Amino acid sequence: MPSINVEDYLKHIYYLQEEGDAVTTSSLAGQLNIAAASVTDMVKKLSGQHYLRHLPYRGVQLTEKGRRSALKIIRKHRLWEMFLSEVLHFGWDEIDEEAEKFEHIMSDKMEERIDEVLGFPRVDPHGDPIPAKNGTVKNIRAFPLSDAPEGNSVRVLRVNDANPELLQYVSSIGLSLNKRLSVKQRIKFDKSLIIKIGSKEIAISTVVAENIFVESV
Amino acid sequence: MPSINVEDYLKHIYYLQEEGDAVTTSSLAGQLNIAAASVTDMVKKLSGQHYLRHLPYRGVQLTEKGRRSALKIIRKHRLWEMFLSEVLHFGWDEIDEEAEKFEHIMSDKMEERIDEVLGFPRVDPHGDPIPAKNGTVKNIRAFPLSDAPEGNSVRVLRVNDANPELLQYVSSIGLSLNKRLSVKQRIKFDKSLIIKIGSKEIAISTVVAENIFVESV
DNA sequence: CTAAAAATTTAGGCTTACCTAAATTAATAA
DNA sequence: TTATTAATTTAGGTAAGCCTAAATTTTTAG
Structure with a gap:
């Protein structure tokens, strides 16, 4: 049985992998709030236990065993x-x-x-x-709201849970899972969007739009 | 904030104290499944942090701070x-x-x-x-069923949870919290009891009777 | 293509909480 | 009361996971 710490490493490696990012010592250190040198230590240990493959100076990749544990x-x-x-x-x-x-x-x-x-x-x-x-x-085949073309009508399938304040904000503008909305206007210079939820029109920044995932409807 | 291990020590010290037992290095070691020498180490640390008072070679006693944390x-x-x-x-x-x-x-x-x-x-x-x-x-002012005099009618207020098998057994003979029963007979030579639950008469050993706490009714 | 910057690893340490073996103190039995 | 036994403490170690500083490797900029 992996320890709690090992489980946290595996989970975060899985998340990073899932986002398509390269899983480097520093990205892991960032996620785990741990010094890079400590990550190197642990990564070597996990590699020894076949939870992952480690290419020194390059990054890591979960093995099937590691993926299973993460899931x-x-x-x-x-x-x-x-x-x-x-x-x-x-x-x-x-x-x-x-x-x-x-x-x-x-x-x-x-x-x-x-x-x-x-x-x-x-x-x-x-x-x-x-x-x-x-x-x-x-x-889940959803794309970020920030990629939705003007005029598109979409449904919310997922909201990134990494930031509680973002989640609160999303609730506060009346959005929740499965809610429908449409993109009224895309503002070029700051990439913000004007969206319509029910009868209300609301302006949201790219940062918000990038973290809301939708499907066309 | 006390660590998980510290919390476990405090909890078990509280339990031992509550049972009226002297809280010695060895009794704690027994409860925690840890070597006595390790307990001495930790006890000194906890004493330094004012969770308890330690009289070397004698035992420990929770301070108010320790009692609070335990509770x-x-x-x-x-x-x-x-x-x-x-x-x-x-x-x-x-x-x-x-x-x-x-x-x-x-x-x-x-x-x-x-x-x-x-x-x-x-x-x-x-x-x-x-x-x-x-x-x-x-x-809870309850006394062990093993102390109930012959003929007494009592109600179950508490069952010692230290042993899952005992709990299973107690359920299996139809006993649960607040159930009424009466002591039909006390067998002298092995201190076992014949009790009546509803219309059934059942023989139970002292070990069982000592772990069921009742009040007279 | 090379020098500086950035990322990674190595080396050496620390803390927590455990261990065994040896020394000490307390309890018990003759 | 004293010798033996039992309990406790001390001494010296270990493993997991973290750290900082220094060394090394890779990346990037000129």
Whole structure:
């Protein structure tokens, strides 16, 4: 069984890989809030245990073993987020932090019980897919709202959960998962957007638009 | 904030104190499954941080600070047990183990939310009192069934949760919290009891009787 | 193409919390 | 009361994960 620290490394490597970024010592150090030298140490250890492959000075890549372990944690994390949201009525801006620790101590029995109570959900409250027990992850084909052409009508499928304030803001302008909106206007010089939600028109910055993922409708 | 390990020490010291036992290096080592020498180390550290007083070669005693910290953990532990039992329908023989880890990571926000959902319970599923936020603990005036005189009619108030198999056994003979029973006969030579639950008469050993706490009714 | 800058790794250390073995103190039995 | 036994503490170590500073490798700019 990987330690809590190892689990955190694997999870963050998976996230970085998923975003298509190269997984370097420094990007990992940034995610984990840890000195780069410490990351090198751990990476060598994880490589020795075949959780990942390490090309010195180049970066790392999860092995199948590493990917499996990462997905187990992520499954627990997202199920717990779902539970916090659905059963204990936490806001979507609060749940990620609460789940950070629980993901590491949740027993398999607990995982199954919660999955059952929730009715075997496929996505978490931010629209991220909940990995299946067999290691399958449904990939959500959504594109960032910032890429939507003028006039497009779209539906929100996912919101990046990395920043609680962003989530709060998104709620505050009346957006939530599955909500429909249309792009009224794209402002060239600052790349901001004017979107229409229901009958309201709202201006949002690129930063916000880049973190809202949608599908055409 | 005390570390997880410190919390475990404080909790077990509290338990031992509560049972009226002297809290010695070896009794603690036994509870924590740790070598006595390691306990001495930690005890000196905790004494330095004023969580407890240490009389070398004699034993330890929690300070008020230590008692407070212990009760915070125990409150979280018992609330979580209650939640597992009431909301997720875990058996009373499963919950203690599940709560061992969660007690250390449960946020105060989570604690409040659960307390609320459960309707501010006063006792956990084993009949142990849930300490209040202000550090008050209702003491349950119950005596062990093994002390009940022949002919006595009693009600179950608490069952020692230290042993899951005992809890299972107690359930299996039809006993649970608040159930009434009467002592039909006390067998002298092995101190076992014949008790009557509803219309059934059952023989139970001292070991079992010593772990069931009752009040006269 | 090379020199400076940036990223990565190596070296040497630290802290927490554990361990075993040896020394010391306390308890117990003759 | 003293010798033996039991409990406790001290001494010296270990492993996991982190750190800073120095050395090395890679990238980038001129």
